[in-house]
Amino acid sequence: MRSLETVTMALATVMLLAGCAGNTVSSTTASPHARSMALGAPVAEADLVAWNIDVRGPDGQGLPPGSGNARTGKALFDAKCASCHGAAAAGGPMFGTMVGGIGSFKTDKRLLTPGSMYPYAPALFDYIRRAMPLTEPQSLSNDETYAVTAYLLHLNGLVDQDVEMNSTSLAAIRMPNRDGFIVDDRPDTSAARCMQDCKPLRTSVAAP
């Protein structure tokens, strides 16, 4: 026991001195788990290709080779998507419309569609690739994903039906809602802690 305590104290002293000496320290220095256990197996990025499916919106980083247009996209959509989303993505038995939202955000009824909502078109490719069709996610080829993306953009009036969507053309589309976002700026309320003679709460109950 004695020797263990001595070792622990010595170690603590060394760590303390290291800290005082201004060594480069990681953010975890304060936690008891800073010591590396090195249990993760090194892997090459090339061996992660099958998992590395994300596409970055603003610059399209991660968009794969391949291409597709709205004509081929329509056939795919009719076969694999319309049963839930409805013909021409106008809404189906499972999900609502994916068209017609552009221009609705300054009205009382904002209609959230890929056309009205996405600030960057590559995010549509990303979502279809990672999550659609719901029953068979990650089953579409890159060409098929480009084609379905092209069809949805076409239905939203953003690309012509013969325009090929690929890593360059998709990232080049300027989406209507590109400048529609603000970054979190809360707290945006500053309620007072009134205790007496306060303004009554607004309620759905008629005043007695």
Add this chain to the structure above:
Amino acid sequence: MDQKIDGVRLVAAARTELEAHSSITHNPSRRALLAKTAAAAVTGLAGVGVARAEPLSVPESNKTLGRPLPPEEYGVPSKYESHVKRRRTDVLVNKQNYSDWSFTPLHQQLGTVTPNGLIYERHHNGVPDINPDQHRFVIHGMVRQPLVFSMSDLMKYPSVSRFHFMECSGNGLTDWLKPAARTVQQTHGLLSCAQWTGIPVSTLLDEAGVSPSATWALAEGGDGAAHARSIPMKKLMEDALIVYAANGEMLRPENGYPLRLFIPGWEGNVSIKWLRRLKLGDQPWHLRSETARYTDPMPDGKWRQFSFEMEAKSVITSPSGSMKIRPGPIEIVGFAWSGKGSIRAVDVTLDGGRTWRQAQLEGPVMDKCLTRFRLQWNWNGGPTTIASRCVDSTGYVQPTVEDIQKVRAITGFVQHHNGVFPWSINEAGEVKNAIA
């Protein structure tokens, strides 16, 4: 069931449920019994006249063999508690139940910790079946060395356990301007609290060697939606956990088994379940789940993005919607919580907001954790409206919907509803959602 013998237990249950409506208690005979005992309990407390208890006989349970111990088992709640369940929404009913949600029965939660089988759910493509032996977690992108971890690797790291609430940003979205949901389970039940056990994210990121240029990371799940979010590195290094257990046992499948991210105090959907990957980068990704969803409508057609923090909020859980009370002493209880720190105070109004009095907080009061409050009240039988309002350790005071409406657009399915929530009580003692 022996009615006389079970009376004591039922009175206790009745204090929580009061005269619970049919969606909470399905068994009609049990409901009638509850109503009777609740009435007896309240009447008794009010001193209107306590009915003399009948002579007690020896209960059957004292005179018979109990259930023998099986060789092994996983214990489950009493059959008399089978009505305590998560429920899908009664209001915004999805046409499918894969991208869907279910609510925690907050009015039946008896401490601050939510039992694992009652933690709320929000899935984007159902619950995957993942074999932990085959599960892999990857850190890559802007790191010195990409790494792959197995579950057995991860569980060798020293663990930390922390109590934190988790709340869906969409909690309450059906009830901003007029009442839609009837119970507190449906108005506030996308909220749970657990002791989460895992490894600080910073520990594993340090192993991979974070590039000084990395400012954001993409977290991605191993489910059929591969649900993903961009998260600032600052928060990941600060207090985020890679979690494999809740409340002392491995995560339930619906809560991310075998591995999830847990981001204390932030909207639940960033605590990616079934976590398979963290990819470091130097900007956010602007994925569907951070543009087309999980953004907040603002005036002039804009949207607020990356609104991660769950601001301070409280709600009275008893009495609450669909309960029925009798004149006399009533114990008001509820929960308060803040994603920015701990709860400093909770005030309760019993007169529709004209006056407020400070409630008692039940310890321990922990950071980013559910805190229970209580207040004794003697209801005189007159119609009124009750509500709670909390203050957190930053000094932030829970706003009203009116306050929020002045600065945000309340249109459509609006996230981040932390408004003061009124329950009306009519002359019959019926408690109803009174949001407006």
